[in-house]
Amino acid sequence: MKSRKRERDALALADQLHSAAIHLLRHLRKEDDASGLSAPRLSALSVVVFGGPATLGQLARAEQVKPPTMTRIVTGLENDGLVRREGDKSDKRLTRIHATPQGQRVLMAGRARRVKLLASAVEKLGAAELADLGRGAQLLGELIDSMRRQNDSSQNRFRGAAPGSP
């Protein structure tokens, strides 16, 4: 029975990924702390650095976080001088978040720090293993994206499921 085996694989995979994600984050956090940048701040900063200026709401959605949470993350980054808020001219409700030059520098430094931590581990991998890990990371990203889309549309899966019908 093929589907039974896939189920077992998926279960083991879920545990493995869960555990790996927790422990990876705990380790990376230690290095990130050295630059005063927590994982959420680093992640948000990288969005504006690589993706360009974004409104707070866009940022919150990109990071899968509620607006109040993103408000405080951005405030933290702003106090450190890594981003700045800028009001939109045409729509005064919007707050556009820009990365400062210092923000770009700090992000790059953080990348370098993280990669240094991974480097010695990566060096022990063969080229084939490195490629496998890269493919795994790629697939993981797609998997997460797929989870996100499923979650976002979890109310729409059956078109008839109207709000208000018990």
Add this chain to the structure above:
Amino acid sequence: MKSRKRERDALALADQLHSAAIHLLRHLRKEDDASGLSAPRLSALSVVVFGGPATLGQLARAEQVKPPTMTRIVTGLENDGLVRREGDKSDKRLTRIHATPQGQRVLMAGRARRVKLLASAVEKLGAAELADLGRGAQLLGELIDSMRRQNDSSQNRFRGAAPGSP
């Protein structure tokens, strides 16, 4: 220049893994919340369920966390009746953490819930992709372990020196 390419690969990989870990955890947390179990609690619980009773210190080390943090995680689990503290007879400083039957049930339910979330995404993967992802997760686990050992030994003089050490 081979090392230059590997460096670039490692850098991209670090970012990818960082981002993936953050977002995966944020998604899984939503499901875990449904059972009232946060990721750290779930992770700690799984250690005692699969690894058997452990002292608080062992648990803290296994989870790469300081003792005070583990104290509160265990207290939370204990208040939920998922775990119980039990003093050691021979060494009265030790507190041994046991999973209760309810703890085992809840852990299994959490696994099922997580896997359900992954299932629909996994179903879209071919067998080869699934295997790749599994390999990736495996490599990731080893990588983290290697990072941990490197980190742990960064302070020590010559105790249990790593293979290949000067």
Add this chain to the structure above:
DNA sequence: AGGACATTGTTAGCTGTGCTAACGATCTCG
């Protein structure tokens, strides 16, 4: 024996992340 030291777990207090609820300001549309 007994006292100095180490180990174990806890408490107290800080920072940061996540949420919901409620709000003020602004835009949009009838």
Add this chain to the structure above:
DNA sequence: CGAGATCGTTAGCACAGCTAACAATGTCCT
């Protein structure tokens, strides 16, 4: 213009991580 939607913020809660300080216990050495 006014009703309602949208955007960001504030306030207040729970939890995770840390360090520092502590009590209790075990160990070791004289």
